[in-house]
Amino acid sequence: MVRRIGYWALAGAGVAFFWFIYFVCLTWTAYHGGRGFNFSPAMRIMVDITAPIRPLLGQHHAITWYWSIVLNATIYALAGLVVETAFLPFRMSLLRARH
Numbered sequence: 001m002v003r004r005i006g007y008w009a010l011a012g013a014g015v016a017f018f019w020f021i022y023f024v025c026l027t028w029t030a031y032h033g034g035r036g037f038n039f040s041p042a043m044r045i046m047v048d049i050t051a052p053i054r055p056l057l058g059q060h061h062a063i064t065w066y067w068s069i070v071l072n073a074t075i076y077a078l079a080g081l082v083v084e085t086a087f088l089p090f091r092m093s094l095l096r097a098r099h
Contacts (some may be wrong), residue, residue: 001088005080012076015050024031 048055053071059065063071 001084004084005077006082008080009073009077011075013069015076018071019047020065020069027086072076 051068051072053063053068054073056075057071058068
């Protein structure tokens with residue numbers, strides 16, 4: 001179960017790192033004198049769902065990219081702990097059914 005929770009945390013870090021790279025590539029020209037980029041409401045909702053640190057802390061406090069990855073991995077690990085604990089009895093019943 002610890003390994004699965006680690007996978008959840010790794011997935012959370014991967015999602016946050018993906019969003020970091022995505023937004024750096026999109027806004028690179030805006031930082032260097034180019035045209036700005038407006039995010040659509042659908043994009044904001046998708047980021048809020050997949051990177052839950054943004055609606056929790058990111059709209060009120062400045063969070064660096066590396067802390068957002070660490071905090072997103074922590075949130076995913078906690079969600080994985082809840083999901084894996086909820087499905088533990090089901091998984092145990094499958095193990096007993098194989099005998």
